[in-house]
Amino acid sequence: MPIFNKPAFRGSGEKKRDMPEGLWQKCSGCGEVIHELELKKNLRVCPQCNFHFTLNSQERIESITDPGTFEETEKKIKSVDALEFKGYKDKLAKYQKITGLPEAIVTGRAKIIGHPVVLGVMDFRFLGASMGSVVGEKITRAIELAIEEKSAIIIVSASGGARMHEGILSLMQMAKTSGALALLDRAGLPFISVLTHPTTGGVTASFATLGDIILAEPGCMIGFAGPRVIKETTHQDLPDGFQTAEFMHEHGLVDIIVERRELREKLASILGYLLT
Ligand SMILES: [Zn+2]
Numbered sequence: 001m002p003i004f005n006k007p008a009f010r011g012s013g014e015k016k017r018d019m020p021e022g023l024w025q026k027c028s029g030c031g032e033v034i035h036e037l038e039l040k041k042n043l044r045v046c047p048q049c050n051f052h053f054t055l056n057s058q059e060r061i062e063s064i065t066d067p068g069t070f071e072e073t074e075k076k077i078k079s080v081d082a083l084e085f086k087g088y089k090d091k092l093a094k095y096q097k098i099t100g101l102p103e104a105i106v107t108g109r110a111k112i113i114g115h116p117v118v119l120g121v122m123d124f125r126f127l128g129a130s131m132g133s134v135v136g137e138k139i140t141r142a143i144e145l146a147i148e149e150k151s152a153i154i155i156v157s158a159s160g161g162a163r164m165h166e167g168i169l170s171l172m173q174m175a176k177t178s179g180a181l182a183l184l185d186r187a188g189l190p191f192i193s194v195l196t197h198p199t200t201g202g203v204t205a206s207f208a209t210l211g212d213i214i215l216a217e218p219g220c221m222i223g224f225a226g227p228r229v230i231k232e233t234t235h236q237d238l239p240d241g242f243q244t245a246e247f248m249h250e251h252g253l254v255d256i257i258v259e260r261r262e263l264r265e266k267l268a269s270i271l272g273y274l275l276t
Pocket residue numbers: 027028029030031032046047048049050051
């Protein structure tokens with residue numbers, strides 16, 4: 001039968017199921033539709049294909065710290081619109097409302113299987129966890145706190161890079177956070193950097209890749225510029241798997257790729273080796 005004469009497809013005749021928004025998530029790895037509760041139980045890792053969905057800062061803190069030990073620091077510093085960048089103030093207000101966070105990183109003290117640590121966790125929901133003055137300042141203060149308390153620092157990164165709304169003030173944070181890490185190094189204290197999807201731009205080009213030990217979640221994107229920009233600039237084809245955690249591991253940037261459900265124990269064992 002010619003294709004144009006075929007009767008129109010009318011579906012199975014079943015009534016469309018009611019799917020309340022937000023209760024089901026489609027996995028970007030395998031396309032499977034997973035219930036929110038199942039995903040939550042599994043630390044937001046796809047039970048079919050192991051795809052790691054992004055975690056917000058609160059979920060990340062809960063997944064790696066001992067219950068009730070996280071004590072937030074520097075909760076009050078907020079960004080200002082120093083350059084009067086069009087729309088920036090409104091964006092800050094919008095993301096503060098959506099996330100309930102003052103800025104794109106949460107810092108504090110915590111314990112991981114009994115090991116005290118200073119922790120910073122970026123939250124990609126807040127303006128792509130871009131690094132402006134406040135993100136840079138909070139990271140710097142967290143490093144200084146670790147030096148003061150003779151503790152290790154762990155920063156879990158996920159970021160679109162430097163925050164363009166703050167121009168050069170944002171780029172300065174790359175030097176500031178790197179400088180603070182040099183002081184941590186002089187104090188003989190370790191920085192464990194955890195890279196999650198996606199870690200890019202000025203964050204990759206500064207503190208995130210300066211870890212004494214660099215961990216990454218499987219499959220996460222790690223890079224400076226995006227693949228399209230690199231391809232157009234260099235006019236070269238990029239290798240398979242370019243900018244994935246696995247590629248970076250193979251080429252020496254990442255030390256260990258850690259599954260999310262093993263991250264807490266891995267961090268505790270590293271802290272145990274380095275600080276006891
Ligand atoms: Zn999947």
